[in-house]
Amino acid sequence: MITSVLVANRGEIACRVFRTCRAWGIRTVAVHSDADENALHARVADTAVRLPGATPAETYLRADLIVKAAVAAGADAVHPGYGFLSENADFARAVLDAGLVWIGPAPEAIEAMASKTRAKRLMGLAPLREDEVTEAGLPVLVKAAAGGGGRGMRVVRRLEELRAALEGARAEAASAFGDGEVFVEPYVENGRHVEVQVLADAHGTVWALGTRDCSLQRRHQKVIEEAPAPGLSEELAEELRTLAVRAARAVAYVGAGTVEFLVADGRAHFLEMNTRLQVEHPVTEEIFGLDLVAEQIRIAEGHALPPEPPPARGHAVEARLYAEDPANDWTPQTGTLHRLTAPEGIRLDTGYGDGDEIGVHYDPMLAKLVAHAPTRAQALRKLAGALERTTIHGPTTNRDLLVRSLRHDEFTSARMDTGFYDRHLAKLTEPAPDPYAPLAAALADAHGRSRFGGWRNLPSQPQTKRYAVAGEEHEVHYHHTRNGLTADGVHVVHAGTSLVILEVDGVRRRFEVARYDDQVHVNTTALTALPRFPAPTTERAPGSLLAPMPGTIVKIADGLITGSSVQAGEPIVWLEAMKMQHVIAAPVTGTVTALPASPGQQVEMGTLLAVVESSRP
The missing domain is CATH 3.40.50.20 (Rossmann fold)
Structure with a gap:
C-alpha cells in the first residue's frame, strides 16, 4: 500500500x-x-x-x-x-x-512510445530524414522525439527554413525535456486533433475512455479541449478507440496514457502516444465520473480494473488560462497574480495562489477551468459565462480570447480544426474594453483619497484622471459636490473604493474595482493609472529591437555583427522565456548599427537588444 x-x-x-x-x-x-x-x-x-x-x-x-x-x-x-x-x-x-x-507505465513501454520516432515505427510508420524532405513534399513538421506541449515543434513551408527549424527545435526540446532528438513528418493542414484516453492494469484489462478534441491550439499547444470529440461518426470514433487499445497492448502498457491522432477527410493519422497523464485529463474525468490520479495509484498498487469502464455522461470542456498576450504574438506575461477566483460550479485546477509571482522560467499556464453539462451546447455556454465572471487580477491573460473562442460559430458548430487561430486570431483579439471602466476607476480612487468629500461651495473645474486601456489613453472627468461624486452623462448611484454603481440611460451597472499600485482592475477590464504630469519619455532610435519579456539570450544570428546587412523579417536574436524560444527579427531591411545583446545574457522586458537602421531614405 x-x-x-x-x-x-x-x-x-x-x-x-x-x-x-x-x-x-x-x-x-x-x-x-x-x-x-x-x-x-x-x-x-x-x-x-x-x-x-x-x-x-x-x-x-x-x-x-x-x-x-x-x-x-x-x-x-x-x-x-x-x-x-x-x-x-x-x-x-x-x-x-x-x-x-x-x-506510471514500465520503462520499456515508455521507451517504445515516449520517443515519437520509435512509436511511429511501432505503428508501421516511418519519420522522414532531413535529406528526404523536398520542395514538393512541403510543408513538413519538425517535432521533438521526447515530451510534448508544443515544445520543439516547427512548421516548415520553405526548404531553406528547414535547417534553422531543426536547430531551434533541438535547442528547445533539450531545454524542456533534456533530450534534443527531433524528427520530421508531413504536415497535415487544417486537421482536427483528436485523442483517446487509455487506462490499463497489470492484469490485461485496457479501457479506452472515449475521445477528446484538442484542435484549438496556439504554437502547437492546446488551448481548449473537450470530451467527447464532437462531430465524429461512430465508425471513426470506434476506429480511434480500437487503434488506441492496440497501441497500448502492443507495448504491454500499464497505467494512464493518451493516443493522439490527426483526423482529416474522415481518416485518422497516428501522431503519438503520451505515456503519462495529459493536461486535459479533467474533461475525461468529468464525463466518466473518475479520478484518473486515483486510478493511477490503484493500478500502481496492483489492483485490477473492472472489465468495462463506467458509462460516459454528458459533455465536458476545458480552457487553459495563460498569462500571455494573444494579440502580441502570444507573448508570455510576468508579474504578480494578485487574485484568481472562479464561480461556483466550475472546476478550477491551478498551481498559483493569490499574491504568487509569475516568473520567466516555466510555462505561463495559470489555471484550467472545466465545465460539465448534459450537452455540448450547455457546457460551452457554462464555461464561457464562468470565464467572464472569473476574477483575474494580475498580468494580461488570454481570458477574453477563450470566451470569444467558445462562442465562435465555427467552434460551436464543431467545424474547428488546428488552423482555427490562424484564420480568426485578429478578429478574436480586437480590444473591447468597457467604456465606463475608466470612469468607475476614477470614482473609486476619488472616494478612497477624499476624507471629506472634496466638494466646494463655488463651481469649479472638473477633476481629471487618465488611464491606459488596451494600449490607448482615456481621460475622464468628474465633480465633487455637496451630494457626493458626479459625472456628466451618467448618474452615480454609489461610489466606494471597491464598488461603483452607475446608471446609464436608466440601466444600473455594477463595477467591482481593485487597485494594485498603478494597476486597476474594473470587472474584466485592466487599466493602468497614468500620472497627472507625464514624465519625459526616453527616445529610442528608429529600428530598436527591445526584449518583449524577461528572459535569456540563447543565440545571436550566425556571423551577425555591427555593420551587418539584414533583410526585414530576418532573425536577429533568440530569446528563451518560459521554456519557449522567441525569435526577435529585423523590423526593416537595413544595417545593424548596434548589437548590445550577447548569448547567455539575462534581460528584462524593454532591454535594448539591437538596432537596425533602415536602408530606405
Missing part, C-alpha cells in the same frame, strides 16, 4: 496529484527549485525538498536529485506528472532501482 507520494513536478499538476493524495490519506512530498521556494505546490505539500540546479528550468530534469529527495523524505512512490521527466524511461528505472513504486 502506498503511504507517501513524491510528485516529480511543479505547479498545477503537482497540486492536482496532491489533492487526490490528501483525499486518500496519502502523505505528499514536493520538490522545488530555488525559484519555486514559495510556490503553491511547495506550500501545500506535507513535505518539501529543495533541488539544487544550475538553472530553475534544469532543476526538475535532475533525476538523481529527485530520487534522492524521495528517499530522504520517506516517500514510497513517485508520480511524474506531465512534462519534464514524465516520459523518461531512465528516470522510471532509477525510481524502481531505488526500491520505490513508479506511478
Whole structure:
C-alpha cells in the first residue's frame, strides 16, 4: 500500500496529484527549485525538498536529485506528472532501482512510445530524414522525439527554413525535456486533433475512455479541449478507440496514457502516444465520473480494473488560462497574480495562489477551468459565462480570447480544426474594453483619497484622471459636490473604493474595482493609472529591437555583427522565456548599427537588444 507520494513536478499538476493524495490519506512530498521556494505546490505539500540546479528550468530534469529527495523524505512512490521527466524511461528505472513504486507505465513501454520516432515505427510508420524532405513534399513538421506541449515543434513551408527549424527545435526540446532528438513528418493542414484516453492494469484489462478534441491550439499547444470529440461518426470514433487499445497492448502498457491522432477527410493519422497523464485529463474525468490520479495509484498498487469502464455522461470542456498576450504574438506575461477566483460550479485546477509571482522560467499556464453539462451546447455556454465572471487580477491573460473562442460559430458548430487561430486570431483579439471602466476607476480612487468629500461651495473645474486601456489613453472627468461624486452623462448611484454603481440611460451597472499600485482592475477590464504630469519619455532610435519579456539570450544570428546587412523579417536574436524560444527579427531591411545583446545574457522586458537602421531614405 502506498503511504507517501513524491510528485516529480511543479505547479498545477503537482497540486492536482496532491489533492487526490490528501483525499486518500496519502502523505505528499514536493520538490522545488530555488525559484519555486514559495510556490503553491511547495506550500501545500506535507513535505518539501529543495533541488539544487544550475538553472530553475534544469532543476526538475535532475533525476538523481529527485530520487534522492524521495528517499530522504520517506516517500514510497513517485508520480511524474506531465512534462519534464514524465516520459523518461531512465528516470522510471532509477525510481524502481531505488526500491520505490513508479506511478506510471514500465520503462520499456515508455521507451517504445515516449520517443515519437520509435512509436511511429511501432505503428508501421516511418519519420522522414532531413535529406528526404523536398520542395514538393512541403510543408513538413519538425517535432521533438521526447515530451510534448508544443515544445520543439516547427512548421516548415520553405526548404531553406528547414535547417534553422531543426536547430531551434533541438535547442528547445533539450531545454524542456533534456533530450534534443527531433524528427520530421508531413504536415497535415487544417486537421482536427483528436485523442483517446487509455487506462490499463497489470492484469490485461485496457479501457479506452472515449475521445477528446484538442484542435484549438496556439504554437502547437492546446488551448481548449473537450470530451467527447464532437462531430465524429461512430465508425471513426470506434476506429480511434480500437487503434488506441492496440497501441497500448502492443507495448504491454500499464497505467494512464493518451493516443493522439490527426483526423482529416474522415481518416485518422497516428501522431503519438503520451505515456503519462495529459493536461486535459479533467474533461475525461468529468464525463466518466473518475479520478484518473486515483486510478493511477490503484493500478500502481496492483489492483485490477473492472472489465468495462463506467458509462460516459454528458459533455465536458476545458480552457487553459495563460498569462500571455494573444494579440502580441502570444507573448508570455510576468508579474504578480494578485487574485484568481472562479464561480461556483466550475472546476478550477491551478498551481498559483493569490499574491504568487509569475516568473520567466516555466510555462505561463495559470489555471484550467472545466465545465460539465448534459450537452455540448450547455457546457460551452457554462464555461464561457464562468470565464467572464472569473476574477483575474494580475498580468494580461488570454481570458477574453477563450470566451470569444467558445462562442465562435465555427467552434460551436464543431467545424474547428488546428488552423482555427490562424484564420480568426485578429478578429478574436480586437480590444473591447468597457467604456465606463475608466470612469468607475476614477470614482473609486476619488472616494478612497477624499476624507471629506472634496466638494466646494463655488463651481469649479472638473477633476481629471487618465488611464491606459488596451494600449490607448482615456481621460475622464468628474465633480465633487455637496451630494457626493458626479459625472456628466451618467448618474452615480454609489461610489466606494471597491464598488461603483452607475446608471446609464436608466440601466444600473455594477463595477467591482481593485487597485494594485498603478494597476486597476474594473470587472474584466485592466487599466493602468497614468500620472497627472507625464514624465519625459526616453527616445529610442528608429529600428530598436527591445526584449518583449524577461528572459535569456540563447543565440545571436550566425556571423551577425555591427555593420551587418539584414533583410526585414530576418532573425536577429533568440530569446528563451518560459521554456519557449522567441525569435526577435529585423523590423526593416537595413544595417545593424548596434548589437548590445550577447548569448547567455539575462534581460528584462524593454532591454535594448539591437538596432537596425533602415536602408530606405
